[in-house]
Amino acid sequence: MKIFTFIAFLGAVSADCTKHIIEQGDTCYQVATNYGVTLEDLYIFNPGVECDSLQIGEHLNLNNECIGDDINEEDLDENEESIEDKEGGPKEFEKIHVVKYGESCCSISDLYNLDIKQLIEMNEHLESWNGCADLIVGQVLIIGDSSKLPFGCIVHVVKESDTCCSIEEKYSIKRTDIESLNVHNPDWLGCAALIVGEYICVLPTQAPEKGCQTYKVISGDTLESVSTEFETTMELLNELNKDDPEWDKGLAKLVGKEICVWKKAHVVSIQSLDKGITKNDKTLDFIKVGYYEYWGSSRKCLKKQAKNINTKRYTHIHYAFAKISQDFKVEIEESYFDDFLDFTRLSGVKKILCFGGSKFNDPGPTKHLMPEMVARHKDEFISNLKVFLETYSLDGFDIDWEYPGIPERGGSPEDAQNFLDFVKQARSTMPNYIISISIPASREKLRHFKLEEMSEYLDYMGVMTYDYHGIWETNLPPDQRFLKPHSSWIDTVSTIEHIKALRVPSKKLLVGIPLYGRSFVQKDPNCFTSNCHFINKKPIPGRCTQERGFMGLGEIREIIRSRKFRKLAYERRSDTNILTYGKNQWVSYLKMQVVESRIEKIKAMQLGGISEWTISMLGDTRSS
Template sequence: MLAKSWSCLWLFLLSSMSVVQCQDDEKYQCSASEGCDVGCCGPLNAETGKGVCGLGPEYCGQGCTSQCDQKSECDPGWGMEWSELAECPLNVCCSKYGFCGTTALFCGSNIPPQPQCDAGARSSDGRTIGYYEGWNLARPCGRMAPKDIPLGIYTHINFAFALLNPKTFRLDDMDAGTASLYGDVAALKLKQPDLEVWIAIGGWAMNDPGPYQTAFSDMAGSEANQDAFFDSLLTFMKKYDLDGVDLDWEYPVADDRGGIPEDFDNYVNLLRRLRQRLNASGRKYGISLAVPASYWYLRGFNLQEMEQYVSWFNIMTYDIHGVWDKTIDALGPYALAHTNLTEIELGLELFWRNNINPERINLGLGFYGRSFTMKDPNCMSAGCEFTEGAKGGECTGTPGVLSAAEIVKIIDNGATLTFDEKAAVMIVTWDTDQWVSWDDAKTLGMKVDFANRRCLGGTMVWAIDLDDGTLIDALGENIGRSKQDTIDEWPLHSTMAPTESAILHNYLTVPAQLPSVISLEEFTELFPKAQRTNPQIRLLYRDLQHQRRALVDTVSENIAVEEKRGKYIRRDIAIARRKAANEDADQELEIERALFGSVGADPKHTLNSIIPEMDTAIADLEAEIQQLEAQEAALLESVKQTVGTMSDLRYGKLSNPRLKEDVIEGLKSVQDACEGKS
């Protein structure tokens, strides 16, 4: 794996400079006593005692002074003896100096065609995804409870986040407060029936140094660990009636983020098996990936192989710049917009190079800004120098970032606004030296138009709770959707699932997965200490898990059949009831004719006569509704009783008090059989 210092030189080359131009730059010179930051120290000049840093045989071959084992990122033609890779990842170009990139310096005229659509076709209007930060309720102000989430404009809500346990590879809650909100957010579907709610797993912080950093990599690298994750995920999604999963692994392969080279292929295998497992569940669950817009981290994703298994990619076309630029030599401490449309265009080019269907791409929109404290109050434009992040907001409290709601307040208090048309961003300055870039209604519209011109299938917002309504209203107006009323009665959900299928799954299949009955750690402790490291224990557990899963899958199929049968029965009952009602009406008409003889056409109603008739009809309808509700309650009670009798799966052999003894007796039988064969 190349050191991250390569990214700095890659960015340096992006600035249209070359190694030749570096020969007079002390930073890229070396000597017998001073080596190179990047590359080999080539032959020394006899007069000056200086050499030039570079790669390939010219610098690393005969006459090389030091660091002569350095290799280029890619092979421009000098052979694999001098190169890490034969070709660049993601089909990007290899420059003549051995670096990967996408600009003309690297590619010449080899630029892929961009998707072209009529903006009026509004390709991106059909999908508007919003991430909801479950931890936002811990803020001192600017909070958004689930009941306050604006409905009507978002088609999907991704709940951020659940974590991946680094030992069991089951889902962990971020904290107790976040865990209490899953059901509340999912319940919004009762208010907006076409809404989908997904769980987002991971996030940037999960891959920070700490116990969780390698959890994704460790899970993807083992099919047994994947199976544990799949079991937990399905249990979780069924419990909260969720519609899909968004994997936010930041980032595979990247060694500074806990990644290893094997992640490149392992992630594809993970997605392939996850797709198979979700399809086998009997429900159409979605899978999406959160992916970066920069080559440095995106190169760890095998986009072409991944595409077939995912519903779409959520591209994080924000945070392109921030206070971290100060530590990158090729960028430096210069204030630049974090949602610069020009750089977004460059990021999307990586997807076009890999023939990714633009309909499967959602363009990221930031409902927040990246902010700076500027060095010189007389230089407040994009590109001027900053010293640190701007002061933290009243509610978000983090230097260098401000929520949309906080920026709106700053503007209302008299800040100066500057429109950067090329970057499609607004620059806000205030308090002499404070600077932030963000997207307002105008620049959001420009980015949505851009998404439509590039034929993208949707947009994605980070984050719902950072807005005070200003940006979602603007986005809704742009895409032609209006906001619904927020929830006034809460909670919407009950402890009982809303459908027969969900009820049966919650009572039967959810608690029946083997890890729900006994974890691998608990299973291992059933064995003598001397045998607990034996790999056969894990294999035995996995076999039991497969057997249990097969039984659960069979029950799931039976539940689906039972659900369909129930629908047919209810339909037949309704038809029979209507038929009986019609027959009763016909009988009453015959009796009336027998008593009073045939009558002519009914006289036309007057206003005075129709009102009593309507009152009677309404009363009859209300009575019928009450009758249907009573029948529904009786049916639900019947289902509960049925569930109570179906206890073998839920409280089966693996959860009885003799579990330990049964397992040990079974293992002894296996041992006796093996000894008998030997």
């Protein structure tokens, strides 16, 4: 039996790291028994180990001191492969800047710590027509390696309903113009393959002939949707078009007409336009919600207790989940009540009590409670809830009903109206409390929500823009089981655009960000992109979360730190990270650099904020 020990240094603290070298005939059970550790602990000390295929000479950790504590995850970025590298696409899509209203070359240069001369050198078209004096909203500027991004145009972000025909009509251009402008665009796959969320060139960058950049109004446009698309304000649109005699009739009466959306003479900043606007301090600022799941406080690792929540990262903490009792009172899990009291003592954040969740609404003893409460018992529940919120000094509540209108989950066609009536009554009873709901990304499920009407009474809606794909898809035919990331940016943008089309104000939408990954078992261990397949076999569970097909970000980091991965990759089109490890394990996730990048994109889209599920997934497995 071969064993060796070495000293691992972490700051000023040292600890013995003990390992066993696998010999012929060794099994995990034998190793655990020989060293007096449990088989469960052996799995914990060796993330990703496959006990049915141990290799002679392989090292097994015998305690928790060996798990990569001398490795910095950021040092491993050099191992990460960009999937698009092989296809000749740009390595870093973030090396561009889309011009917003009120920006100048000076402000953009300051933003990226560039000299204006550098900015002009990377964007030759700026110098050719005095471009810095005439920046156009929507124009793409290169702020990194110009050899990677041959843009020099005004871009259009593809929406779900877009076709080349609609884009031609919107910008008064021809199909041949679109094709020629995008010949060097790595995202361009042709008119037959438009992808929601991608950037395509629609106009060459040149000085406008008129004082205005014009936009042709289409059916369904509103002042808010147009101002959002052109990153301006409704007040400025009114000012630019005030001389149009038909302007006061509303955009619905101007379909097919061109309106002014940008004017060179207007160089005031957005900040100055905000003066005098009435603001609702609960919804105007960018909201950052962190979900705290109470059961995470009792895990063996990735353990998070309410008193240890990092409140500096968030503006709101959602406690998941309180329970609705059979007599429609508010209940907290008894064995976790002290932890709940610690939650109520948090300071510097809004404290929101959440109800529902997938398990509460799963077929079982509680699936009937949500539909019954909104239909026949909303009076007593709202009354009980108000007293509970007051008693524990909480700031509001959130309803995560998964999902109204689904018969197998206790739903009925009346749920949509009943849920709306509940929200109305709750707002009337509790005018000064935060009231929010969580809503699905599925369009089919969204049909059972009266979102436009509900938005009037809600402070915000958390959109669950994750779990688009997962191991539940093993019921698909084998030829349709693709390794798709569970939180693609393309899917996320498509969902948000769909909800906005349902006339939900942008500022009331919080985009869901998962702090976990979803996993599959690869059919071919060498094939890891979205056109590869997975097989009907359960993936290895995370050692802390112990759920197959699911891994917390902390568990993923642990595998990376231990260097027991086969491949790290970044898929630019979906804006997701890929990890493969073991024989055939595949995980899609968002590392924190991608999370922070998405938050900046969401801010640029002028949405209300983000919600992260869940806080504990960010933890360090070594701390438990």
